[in-house]
Amino acid sequence: MAAAIILLARPGAAQDPGSGTVLASVEDELGGVLVGATVTLVEVPSQTTYDGVTDSKGIVSFEGLARGEYLIRAASPGFKTLERHLTIDRNRARPLKLQLKIDLSESVDVKERKRPAPAREKIDQNADAVAIDDDLLAGVPMSVGSDRVVDFLSHFLSPALGSVSIVMDGQEVSDLTLPPGAIDELHVNKNPYSAEYRRPGRARIEVLSQNGSKSHHHADGSLVFSNSGLSAKGPFMIEKPPLQQWMGDGTFSGPLHRWNGSYLFAGSVFDDQTTGVVNAVTIRGPFRAVLPQQRTEGVGRARLDLGPIDRLKLTLKYDYQSKHEVNGGVGGLVLPELAYDSDTIVHTVRFNAHTILSATSVNDTLVSVERPTEAIGNAASGPMMVVNGAFKGGVDQHFRRDEALRLEFQDIATQFRGSHTLRFGGRLRPLFGTVTDASNFGGTFEFANLDMFAAGRPYVYRVSQGTPTIDYGHHVADGFFQDEVRLRPDFSLMLGARYDFESEIHDYNNIAPRMAFAFAPGQQKTNFRGGFGVFYDRLGESAAEQFWLYDGRRTRTLVMTDPSFPNAFAAGAERIAASSRYTLAPDVSAPYLVQTGVSVEHELWRKTKARSGRVRSGVVAVEYSHTRGVDLLRARDL
Numbered sequence: 001m002a003a004a005i006i007l008l009a010r011p012g013a014a015q016d017p018g019s020g021t022v023l024a025s026v027e028d029e030l031g032g033v034l035v036g037a038t039v040t041l042v043e044v045p046s047q048t049t050y051d052g053v054t055d056s057k058g059i060v061s062f063e064g065l066a067r068g069e070y071l072i073r074a075a076s077p078g079f080k081t082l083e084r085h086l087t088i089d090r091n092r093a094r095p096l097k098l099q100l101k102i103d104l105s106e107s108v109d110v111k112e113r114k115r116p117a118p119a120r121e122k123i124d125q126n127a128d129a130v131a132i133d134d135d136l137l138a139g140v141p142m143s144v145g146s147d148r149v150v151d152f153l154s155h156f157l158s159p160a161l162g163s164v165s166i167v168m169d170g171q172e173v174s175d176l177t178l179p180p181g182a183i184d185e186l187h188v189n190k191n192p193y194s195a196e197y198r199r200p201g202r203a204r205i206e207v208l209s210q211n212g213s214k215s216h217h218h219a220d221g222s223l224v225f226s227n228s229g230l231s232a233k234g235p236f237m238i239e240k241p242p243l244q245q246w247m248g249d250g251t252f253s254g255p256l257h258r259w260n261g262s263y264l265f266a267g268s269v270f271d272d273q274t275t276g277v278v279n280a281v282t283i284r285g286p287f288r289a290v291l292p293q294q295r296t297e298g299v300g301r302a303r304l305d306l307g308p309i310d311r312l313k314l315t316l317k318y319d320y321q322s323k324h325e326v327n328g329g330v331g332g333l334v335l336p337e338l339a340y341d342s343d344t345i346v347h348t349v350r351f352n353a354h355t356i357l358s359a360t361s362v363n364d365t366l367v368s369v370e371r372p373t374e375a376i377g378n379a380a381s382g383p384m385m386v387v388n389g390a391f392k393g394g395v396d397q398h399f400r401r402d403e404a405l406r407l408e409f410q411d412i413a414t415q416f417r418g419s420h421t422l423r424f425g426g427r428l429r430p431l432f433g434t435v436t437d438a439s440n441f442g443g444t445f446e447f448a449n450l451d452m453f454a455a456g457r458p459y460v461y462r463v464s465q466g467t468p469t470i471d472y473g474h475h476v477a478d479g480f481f482q483d484e485v486r487l488r489p490d491f492s493l494m495l496g497a498r499y500d501f502e503s504e505i506h507d508y509n510n511i512a513p514r515m516a517f518a519f520a521p522g523q524q525k526t527n528f529r530g531g532f533g534v535f536y537d538r539l540g541e542s543a544a545e546q547f548w549l550y551d552g553r554r555t556r557t558l559v560m561t562d563p564s565f566p567n568a569f570a571a572g573a574e575r576i577a578a579s580s581r582y583t584l585a586p587d588v589s590a591p592y593l594v595q596t597g598v599s600v601e602h603e604l605w606r607k608t609k610a611r612s613g614r615v616r617s618g619v620v621a622v623e624y625s626h627t628r629g630v631d632l633l634r635a636r637d638l
Helices: 146-152 450-453 541-549
Strands: 002-008 021-030 038-043 048-053 061-064 068-075 082-088 130-133 165-168 171-173 182-190 204-209 220-226 243-254 259-280 285-309 310-330 340-358 361-377 382-385 389-395 399-417 420-429 429-436 444-447 460-466 469-473 476-488 491-503 509-518 526-536 555-561 575-579 590-607 615-630
Touching: 021 038, 021 068, 038 285, 038 310, 082 526, 259 389, 382 450, 444 450, 476 509
Parallel strands: 165 204, 382 444
Antiparallel strands: 002 021, 021 061, 038 048, 038 068, 068 082, 130 182, 165 171, 182 204, 220 243, 243 259, 259 285, 285 310, 310 340, 340 361, 361 399, 382 389, 399 420, 399 429, 420 476, 429 469, 444 460, 460 555, 476 491, 491 509, 509 526, 526 590, 555 575, 590 615
């Protein structure tokens, strides 16, 4: 489309230097008039300007013009501005037709916004911390679960520090039930001596979850498929075993403008259909079999973020995790008759409230409810036979049912007072569960070799007896206080303390001091760090369940030497070698680690990623740390 400007100068009037008249008609390409178009006439020598606006007929007039050179300019919304030169003389008018084209371009102002560079004088900006953001995780074809995250980051963790703690959005969790699209960042060894956390930095993985976009709707997904028909046969294979794997994940998020918030839905599924290859020896000779097996895992998240007022942000998160296994435990010397199925389902709801109380005070509240259920195997109808070096057969002895209700209440406050940053809070985590563990209630005969099995002469028989179901409670609580103060522009000091409580351990003096410092003199290219901390560990739910179940009153494990077969009790109780039970020492105390460390860091380069604005830097660090374990837990055979 275009617009036309038709100009008419009257010849008679051109003889008078001040009587020239110009008529301008503004039209589009189809002949439609453009009302309200702006027309400007500029006398070139004097730069005198005459402005006009087209009327309802698309016409504008200029009168009393002197002869000479002019520049005419026409503009209308949605059209490109057009300029032409025009000459008015005494002889005749020179009609000029101008074409205005529609403006198809859009003006967008882009402002560069960089994230601040790491402040090396801060306690939590240690260079030996490992950070993995969503740019690295995006498109990675793996179903993210707790075990895979730990394996992925195991090179940055210290096995000498024991079990790994997973902290998701400030909450310590037993499993990471997040799909890849719901993870924003992963951190290891960030602020290793912080009083807020139970475990040291090299035994802690911090996870920041992704929220929805507040500006646009976004969706992505991926699917990875593998089949044995697409792979070659191994050189030692008689035939290719069937194999089929596929994994997929997807994310959908967007804004909720009415509530000043956003939403996010993410999920991931992994399905592995493979085979268990049995290569055993029975009394009938070599036994080979292939049993189809299937393992399916799924995780999902639904997240809702709302900001009803500027000082309050509410977050509601629902997490789902499921694991399903068919014909598990078969392969090698284990015969197909010992196959068992298992199912695990976990539902979790979390509610967070982030409140800005004042310009110097912030409060974060968390309420969490988790409901896990687990079912493994079935009740045994007979014994299992184990022939050393030959096979394992009979009746499978896996049988467990587990239900629990985990609650958590957490409140953490942050206050800024001059050069001080105070952070303090506490958590209460009650757990109520019911567990049924009737594993090996059918008993297990063990034979030295095939000849002894053929003769019916086992050398040992193990069986569990009693009441396999208990209701229990396992409760933990903790509190902390931390003060990070900047004593100088290049020197920061953090002092804090933490207290941990566990209901099974009657040791109530578990106060853990923490201290760290950071010194970045000069241009902050080289900085020095150090710290000291005491880190208390816990007994844990699984160990506590052992004491409750196998305490000798509810359930016991009998071990009989040279039993009769197939009825182990036919010869009487005189062959019972032991009746094992588990008990907790009355004077047991909470185990803890004492860790100290110093380091020197030097920054080699620094750059900012254009897409995300994240600051990247190359740093070389030399660190020395010393860790000592005190009152570590162990099991003793008495």
